[in-house]
Amino acid sequence: MSSSRATLIQVAERAGVSLASTSRALHGTGASPAMVERVRAAAAELGYSPDATGRSLRMKRTFQVAFAVADIGNPVYVEMLTAIHEVLAPHGYRVVVMSTGQTVASTVDLVRSLGSGFVDGLVVSPLRTDDTLVEAIRQAPVPVVVIGRPLDGIDSVSTDSAAGIGLAVAHLLEIGRRRLGFVNGPLDTTPGAARQRGFDAATADPAFAGEHAETERADDFTVTAGLEAGRRLLARGGLDAVVAANDLLAIGVIRAAGELGLTVPGDLAVTGMDDTEIGKVFRPGLTSVSLGSAERGRLAALLVLDRVGDGAEPVQQAAVGPHLVVRESTAVASKEKSAR
Template identity: 35%
Template sequence: MSTIKDVAALAGVSFTTVSHVLNDTRPVSADARRRVLAAVEEIGYLPSAVARSLRKSETKIIGVLVPNVNNPFFAELVVGVEEGCRLSGYSVFLCNSDNDPKRQQQYMRTLLEKRIDGLLLSSAGDAEALARIFKLATVPAVTVDRAVPGARADRVSVNNQDGAYKAVRHLLDLGHRQIACISGPAEFEVSMERVEGWRRALQERGLPVDGSLLIESDFSSAGGYEAARRLLRDRAEISAVFASNDMMALGVLRAAAEFGLRLPQQLSVVGFDDIELSAYVYPALSTVGCSIKELGREAARVLIDRIENPGAPLKDVQLTPRLVQRESTAAPGSR
């Protein structure tokens, strides 16, 4: 592997001159700069990021910790984060915890050992596990879509209650009255907020909130499928389902097809998040959400601002979701 001294020898300059050219720390003559850059190109020299980070106390690396990259929501989020970081000169170190709190902590230690400049955490884990992670964190941090009690971190989120309210109000405006809700795990803040939006929309119309129409699941398509099968088997009177994320809503579409129901004539389905895939299933999924990539870009922007302005007041940025009406919702028909 070539070294800075190899570059200096080929360019006919001192290695300190090479350093000044590469790091732009002191004016160097145009001729010397040209020879140094030509030598770097010829021998394929790559400056040591480790050495640079030790000199400047920065690595220009952002650690991103997510619970499940198989979920399109987190995949799209990471794309937005990477884009925002890249445009600001930062690289991304991605870790997938697979919803395992112990693995989250292990990755947290790994990221800190890599001397990351900042941490972006999007996790569905319980608050206690996340609090343990933030006890380890000694770098600027941003959480996506949730707050962590006691953690000094900025937050970027979607207004979950408002989005769920808009989804259920859409069904109510179409004439639906028996509207089931498939939620995520009850202990998650996101789940509670979206269930509250379902309740608020029903109560606003003077409708009873039937607890038997609320089924807890796990934010996966398989979980939504199983929950929908139970609903369609036991509660034939329902005409619409609000699923607390699009992945569960896709499972509902599958279950409805297996029950021989025509969508949306016999059952309307609306999700949450507006993942890209939701526009390409059949019927195309009505949903609420904001651009997930934009959410990622905003989270990256807030984190980089925190890195560069560590003493600034903490931010709590909340994006407003919109209703996206597609083919999976219509006025109720006869079952």
């Protein structure tokens, strides 16, 4: 209990110098070597460690950045969190985990709460977006970086998940699949809407040439919801491939296929999206469209770091391109092993 009690004033008294000199000797500049030595010694004897709150109040910086998502358990967000933490920690910044909640309103509340100044910046990946949210972010008292859809006048790190779905469809066509199902999550979410757009565009393309395509919507971006949606979709029969909007949904679909006695990839090829760890270790290894979750997190952290440092640069809009990672779940020959 003793170590936290020592204050800068006590260090100053112990060293027999002024408060100002003590502060300068420890952190700032403009102190003579003798002074530094003297103060350091006194600080060490007392086990002094500077109080973060006092410093924050004076400097108007908390050295904290918030990361907010709807569901911290989602593997994609975990990857982002890890990447953000890895970038920020070496710069002396702490990461505060927050929840946006499921609704736009709760996300707006979160952004407004930044007015309390407990954090120097925010990285947020909103599930649903809205004019009120955009406005709240614009008015936010600290820098905000959005991971997701780029918004006017707001720093963002985005990816083209619609094009990503296109990659999956093209890959399935290439390996000879012709009758595609699409299992998507809720359409009123940003990713849900984008991926639907991607699927519709890909299947409307001349290259697709009027082959069969149908969509089934899951209640959520989870394995369970994917299982249920997969059952409904596959029960109707006649498909030779399924594009899932998500790795978790894809795994649900594969389980549904198993229930119906369909083999993957033999009877049914399945693709996921996000290229999560869980898809990598799954059997069969899941072909998935990587959206660079870790990279997006990394870029967002760098952006927010820039912002909290300087002031008003132009709006930054970074993007990470999707790319396809082929594994067993869409293998042409069933004896193929996963790369790597």
